[in-house]
Amino acid sequence: MSENAKPRGPWSRLYDAFGVSGPVTLALLAASLGVPWLPGEFWTHVGTEVLILGLFAMSFNLLYGYMGQISFGHAAFFGVGAYATAMLFTALKTAEGQIGMADFLLSLLAGPPVAALAALVVGFFCVRLTGIYFAILTLAFGELLFYIVFSWYSFTKGDDGIQGLLPPPFFQDSTNFYYFTLAIVAAAAALMWRITESPFGYALRTLRDNQRRAAFLGTSVRAHMLANFVIAGAFAGVAGALWGPFSRSVNPGLLGWGESGIAVFMTLIGGGGSFIGPMLGSVIYTMLQAVVKMYTVYWPLTIGTIILMIVLFAPGGILGMIDQRIRRWRGAGRAPAEEAETAAPATEPRR
Amino acid sequence: MNANILEVTGLEKHFGGVYVTCNVNFAMQEGEQSAIIGPNGAGKSTFMNLLTGYHRPDAGKVVFAGEDITGLPPHKVVRRGISRAFQVSSIFNRMTVRENVRAAVQAQMRATFRLFASASRLGAEEAGRMLALCGLEGKSELIAGELAQGDKKRLELAIALAGRPRLLFLDEPTAGMSIDEARTTMELVDRLNRELKLTVLFTEHDMGIVFNHARKLTLLHRGEIILQGTPEEVRANATAQKVYLGEHHL
Amino acid sequence: MDIGPYALQLFSGLSRAMVLFLLSAGLSLIFGVMNILNFAHATLWLVSGYVTFSVFTFLSQQFGASPWMLLPAIVATVAAMMLLGFALERFLIRRTYDRELPEQLLLTFALVLILGDVIKLIWGLENRRINLGVKPMEMFDTLVNPYHFVIIGTGIAVAAGLWYFLHRTRFGKIVRAAVYSRTMVSALGIPIPAIYAMVFALGVGLAALAGGVFLPLLPMALGVDLDIIVQCFAVVVIGGFGSMLGTFVASIIVGVVYSFSILFWPDGALAMIFLIVIAVLIFRPWGLFGTEMRY
Numbered sequence: 001m002s003e004n005a006k007p008r009g010p011w012s013r014l015y016d017a018f019g020v021s022g023p024v025t026l027a028l029l030a031a032s033l034g035v036p037w038l039p040g041e042f043w044t045h046v047g048t049e050v051l052i053l054g055l056f057a058m059s060f061n062l063l064y065g066y067m068g069q070i071s072f073g074h075a076a077f078f079g080v081g082a083y084a085t086a087m088l089f090t091a092l093k094t095a096e097g098q099i100g101m102a103d104f105l106l107s108l109l110a111g112p113p114v115a116a117l118a119a120l121v122v123g124f125f126c127v128r129l130t131g132i133y134f135a136i137l138t139l140a141f142g143e144l145l146f147y148i149v150f151s152w153y154s155f156t157k158g159d160d161g162i163q164g165l166l167p168p169p170f171f172q173d174s175t176n177f178y179y180f181t182l183a184i185v186a187a188a189a190a191l192m193w194r195i196t197e198s199p200f201g202y203a204l205r206t207l208r209d210n211q212r213r214a215a216f217l218g219t220s221v222r223a224h225m226l227a228n229f230v231i232a233g234a235f236a237g238v239a240g241a242l243w244g245p246f247s248r249s250v251n252p253g254l255l256g257w258g259e260s261g262i263a264v265f266m267t268l269i270g271g272g273g274s275f276i277g278p279m280l281g282s283v284i285y286t287m288l289q290a291v292v293k294m295y296t297v298y299w300p301l302t303i304g305t306i307i308l309m310i311v312l313f314a315p316g317g318i319l320g321m322i323d324q325r326i327r328r329w330r331g332a333g334r335a336p337a338e339e340a341e342t343a344a345p346a347t348e349p350r351r
Numbered sequence: 352m353n354a355n356i357l358e359v360t361g362l363e364k365h366f367g368g369v370y371v372t373c374n375v376n377f378a379m380q381e382g383e384q385s386a387i388i389g390p391n392g393a394g395k396s397t398f399m400n401l402l403t404g405y406h407r408p409d410a411g412k413v414v415f416a417g418e419d420i421t422g423l424p425p426h427k428v429v430r431r432g433i434s435r436a437f438q439v440s441s442i443f444n445r446m447t448v449r450e451n452v453r454a455a456v457q458a459q460m461r462a463t464f465r466l467f468a469s470a471s472r473l474g475a476e477e478a479g480r481m482l483a484l485c486g487l488e489g490k491s492e493l494i495a496g497e498l499a500q501g502d503k504k505r506l507e508l509a510i511a512l513a514g515r516p517r518l519l520f521l522d523e524p525t526a527g528m529s530i531d532e533a534r535t536t537m538e539l540v541d542r543l544n545r546e547l548k549l550t551v552l553f554t555e556h557d558m559g560i561v562f563n564h565a566r567k568l569t570l571l572h573r574g575e576i577i578l579q580g581t582p583e584e585v586r587a588n589a590t591a592q593k594v595y596l597g598e599h600h601l
Numbered sequence: 602m603d604i605g606p607y608a609l610q611l612f613s614g615l616s617r618a619m620v621l622f623l624l625s626a627g628l629s630l631i632f633g634v635m636n637i638l639n640f641a642h643a644t645l646w647l648v649s650g651y652v653t654f655s656v657f658t659f660l661s662q663q664f665g666a667s668p669w670m671l672l673p674a675i676v677a678t679v680a681a682m683m684l685l686g687f688a689l690e691r692f693l694i695r696r697t698y699d700r701e702l703p704e705q706l707l708l709t710f711a712l713v714l715i716l717g718d719v720i721k722l723i724w725g726l727e728n729r730r731i732n733l734g735v736k737p738m739e740m741f742d743t744l745v746n747p748y749h750f751v752i753i754g755t756g757i758a759v760a761a762g763l764w765y766f767l768h769r770t771r772f773g774k775i776v777r778a779a780v781y782s783r784t785m786v787s788a789l790g791i792p793i794p795a796i797y798a799m800v801f802a803l804g805v806g807l808a809a810l811a812g813g814v815f816l817p818l819l820p821m822a823l824g825v826d827l828d829i830i831v832q833c834f835a836v837v838v839i840g841g842f843g844s845m846l847g848t849f850v851a852s853i854i855v856g857v858v859y860s861f862s863i864l865f866w867p868d869g870a871l872a873m874i875f876l877i878v879i880a881v882l883i884f885r886p887w888g889l890f891g892t893e894m895r896y
Contacts, residue, residue: 070703125883131702132638136834137882140875143831147872195466199454202446202470203463206454209443216403216441217458218429218514224463261710268707298722304714311708312696 020323021276028279032182036175044174046286051178051185052242053262054282057270058192059235060263065272066196067228068208070135072260073122073142077233079255080118081111081240083149086162086250093164101168104245111241112234118145119233120226127225130211139257146255161251165244181242188238193275195231204228265303268310271317280319354417356381356518356550357402362411364401364574371397373574375411381517384544384551386561388585389571390594395554396438398571399520403435404428415518434516438523438554440503444496448487448506451495453478455513478513485509485539501532508536512543519543521553525560533557537564562586570594609745610860616749616818618856619756623811624829625836625848626763627804633780633843634800637694637705641712643830645682645805649812650821651720653678654729657816668817671731675813679806686805690798698797713826721823728820748817755814759807760849767845776800780843831871832859835878841891850889 014022035047060074089107093099099107122141126134149156156162171177195201203224206214215221244250253259262285263278270281285303292302314321357379364372371394379385387395400406402413404425413421420428429435443451456474457463465473482488485505490498495506504527511519524540525533537560543549555561561568562582570578570585572594578585585591628642657674664670689712697705767773779786779796787793812821836855840847855874862870881888 064703068701068703070706125879129882129886132632132706133838133882133886135638135702135706136838137879139831139834140878140882144872144875144879147869147875151869151872197470198468199457199462199465199470199473202450202454203458205446205450206443206458209445210441212425213437213441213443213510214458215425216429216435217455217510218426218461219458219463220426227464264707298718300714301718301722304711304718307707307711308693308715311700311704311711312693315700315704 015326019274020319020326021274024274024280024319025276028276028283029186036178041174044178046290048174048178048181048246050282050286051181052239052246053266053286054279055185055188055242056236056239057263057266057278057282058189058275059232059239060260061267061272061278062192062196062204062228062232062235064264064267065274065277066201066208067204067225069130069225070264071126071138072135072257072264073138073140073145074232074236074263075257075259076122076142076145076255077115077119077236078240078243078259078263079149079250079252080145081115081237082243082250082254083156083162083240084114084237085111085241086165086244087156089165089244090162093166097164097166099166099168101170104168104171108241108245112237115237115240116230116234119230119236123226123229123233127222127229139260142255142257142260146252146257149255150252156252159252161249162244163249165248165250167245171245177246181246184238184242188235189276189279192235196275200224200227265307267317268307268315269317271319271321271323273316274319274323277317277319281317284318354381355379356383356416357552358412358414359402360412360414362398362401362413363409364397364406365409371574372401372408375574375576377569377576379518379550379552381550382544382548383567384541384565385553385567385569386565387552387554387569387571388556388558388561389577392573393571394574395571396522397574399435399522399552399554402428403433403520429514429516432515432517433520434511434514434518435520436507436511436522436524438526440500440507442495442503442506442510444494446495447492448495448498449478449482449491451506452481452487452509452513455510456481459514481509481513484512486535500527501529504528504532505536508539516549518550518552521551523554523556525555525557533560540564606864607861610864611857612745612749612753614857614860615853616752616756616856617860618852619752620811620815621829621832621836621856622756622849622852623759623807623814625833625840625852626759626845627807628833629837629840629842629844629848630776630800631804632837634776634783635694635698635797637697638709638834639801639804640706640709640830641716642709642804642808643826643833644713644716645686646808646812646815646829647821647823647826648716648720649678649682649809650816651724651729652681652809653813653816654731654821655724657731671813671817675810678813679809682809683802683806686802687798689805690801694801695794695797713830717823717826726823728822729816730820731817746818752814752818755810759810760845763845772799828871832874835874837888838878839881839888841888844888844890847888847890 011023014026018025032047032051036044038044056078060071063069063071063074085107088110089099089104092103092107122138122145126137126141129137150158152158166172167177171180203214203219206217206219207221207224211221240254243254266281266285267278268281269284270279271277289299289303292299296302310317316324355378357377359375359377362372362375362377363370375398387398389395397406401408404420404423404427407422411421412419415431415433418431420431443454446454453470453474456477457470460474462468462473479488482491485508487502487505487509490502495503498506504524508521508524511521521540525536528536540551540553541564544551553565565582568580568582568585569576570591577594578588578591580588624642624646628639631637631639631642653671653674656677657670660670660674661667693708693712697708767777775786775791775796779793783793786796832855836848836851839854840849840851854877858873858877859870862873866873
């Protein structure tokens with residue numbers, strides 16, 4: 001094993017323990033605490049959006065980075081969570097549109113379990129297949145759920161969406177709502193970290209790397225995939241639950257494949273092979289979108305080209321590239337054989 | 352009384368009309384170490400696939416330790432104490448060597464649904480033992496996909512052993528290895544067979560390995576068992592020679 | 602019983618089915634041979650529609666307006682698009698063959714976004730359609746657009762042509778063999794990269810033909826590609842990847858189901874299709890005529 005002559009500094013030790021996600025998470029956390037100090041409400045608002053969508057993208061990454069499957073219908077659970085919260089919210093609020101703190105929190109609690117239930121039903125069918133068939137099936141289910149919400153006017157108000165989700169006065173202040181969101185997202189992320197570093201999390205990685213071999217270890221592929229699908233759906237539901245009060249309304253588009261695409265893009269930009277990659281991707285994507293849309297209407301062209309470049313030249317995303325550099329620089333844990341350029345495993349960060 | 356740990360009766364498998372396994376009757380006693388030999392295409396790998404649930408037999412029965420396991424899917428077969436190493440190393444490329452073995456240990460411990468336990472602590476000792484046994488502790492932090500071929504095969508074996516099987520199938524365990532590596536590997540297998548009473552069935556092309564490490568041979572040809580016996584018996588047998596050498600008479 | 606509206610839906614459904622077939626045949630071939638699911642297939646179709654429009658307008662200005670100008674316009678478009686397809690395969694898609702599936706999907710997905718905006722850049726936001734000035738015919742007590750029959754005829758002709766190509770010509774047989782086993786074809790000394798390039802170009806050519814043929818019927822507009830690609834996936838899943846017969850049959854099923862659903866549940870026509878896809882993927886993932894599970 002390689003010996004590093006100089007003593008390991010704190011950043012190094014952080015990297016050893018938590019992979020590239022360690023330092024990056026700390027940096028993001030520090031930055032996020034300071035966001036409301038920036039002038040005006042704009043950045044606080046953007047920051048809240050970044051956090052919510054970042055959690056959504058991280059939930060997607062449970063399926064993609066950790067289990068190796070790509071789902072084009074994950075937004076369905078984000079949207080279902082949003083609608084569950086929105087509908088309970090609407091039922092609990094007064095005729096004038098006010099809602100008490102307790103009722104508000106209660107409505108938030110509705111999102112994740114309903115999303116998890118939807119994920120259980122959809123997942124039951126989807127986990128029977130993998131690869132391309134899984135991708136198409138999740139797309140089909142996502143669109144199906146979208147159409148149900150879109151058409152069932154009497155229940156969901158269809159295309160009109162549900163409006164008037166005004167939080168209690170305390171949370172109408174965007175700084176308060178921001179820190180509230182930060183607290184929830186941080187707690188959810190901590191829970192997610194726990195899960196990904198558990199035996200279950202590593203079992204998922206075996207499904208990603210070699211499904212056949214995983215079966216020959218004694219792991220039941222379908223059961224584990226379904227469990228992960230439900231967990232990912234539940235976390236998406238948490239993000240969805242926060243979205244309604246944040247944007248004051250929900251609409252069927254939240255379930256569509258466009259929204260699913262956002263999670264995919266964020267994960268790809270930040271790096272699907274690391275825990276915090278999707279959140280970093282959310283920061284970059286959201287800010288990029290805000291800036292680009294100020295200058296041009298050709299946002300799809302921009303993001304499409306970026307995705308193209310990433311897929312071709314940096315499939316591990318930004319954290320993938322950084323991790324590759326760090327590992328090469330340290331020379332740690334590499335067998336004498338291949339050059340880093342071509343070896344596929346080297347593009348993926350370890351955590 | 353030496354009970355049969357494995358009993359296979361009338362096993363058949365065909366793919367679109369072509370019989371790859373034909374009325375095979377086969378048995379193994381606990382603690383036995385045997386080999387299946389045969390020319391390429393004889394159906395050795397298919398036989399192992401059938402026994403481990405990777406293919407479903409069209410007819411016949413597979414009984415393991417008294418239980419009928421015919422047609423069970425691989426993960427259920429493995430849970431009952433059968434393990435298998437593949438001809439082409441089938442490992443988890445993006446995980447480290449230690450994580451590979453650890454995952455196998457945790458699967459065997461039925462711990463893979465533990466969401467809140469620590470993966471690095473659960474089963475760590477056992478994983479360490481497996482690594483040491485297979486000579487991999489110096490390489491435990493390397494990424495599996497970056498290992499040299501011989502090491503990959505050793506990892507393959509370590510993963511198969513981590514399941515603490517009673518019956519181990521090895522599909523060409525020394526393929527691609529140097530003479531020294533092959534010898535070390537087979538000596539390890541011998542030791543496991545002796546000390547742990549591990550029943551081992553392996554396929555091989557290298558006759559030297561077969562004669563030195565198998566106590567019983569089964570010769571497979573076009574999906575059928577042609578001959579069974581000790582290595583000396585098989586070596587002396589005329590049919591065996593014909594099957595391996597074609598129509599040349601010695 | 603007044604069969605007027607049903608007859609109308611049937612013909613419109615059949616012609617929609619033929620357009621779906623032309624598109625899905627390319628998609629199915631590309632996936633069957635190259636294992637690439639081309640998300641951008643319908644977007645290429647949309648681009649073809651716009652290109653055909655421009656060529657048609659240009660020719661009409663040069664040589665006088667006439668519906669017959671559509672033919673050379675289509676021919677020119679197909680040629681140009683096949684070149685584009687060739688270039689896309691050679692410079693972009695080829696780099697992803699040894700990659701994981703999600704990355705391949707994302708590459709073609711990115712192309713959807715890029716090409717969609719390219720259309721906006723070149724042609725702006727308005728739809729494009731051609732009015733061939735064909736008079737509707739009276740059939741079954743209702744007025745039917747006879748152009749539907751042109752499309753249906755074209756679809757059947759192309760289907761027959763494809764069948765002949767795949768089953769009677771040497772190149773076609775190689776393509777079919779490649780669907781079963783790439784390694785065997787390569788082992789026979791046939792260069793796989795060349796096959797891939799030609800299959801992709803062929804697929805795009807079919808999409809271009811579909812685009813040009815469709816133009817007089819319905820307007821080409823931004824976003825139509827997104828609706829259509831999902832229906833193409835449905836067709837290919839239901840019929841089976843790599844099977845032309847399956848694609849043909851499934852196109853008819855999807856086209857007709859969609860048309861008739863418009864009568865009963867306008868918003869849910871697409872949902873009906875998804876239900877069928879889900880059912881197929883659950884009970885028979887390789888489709889009606891596909892070869893058993895390949896992924």
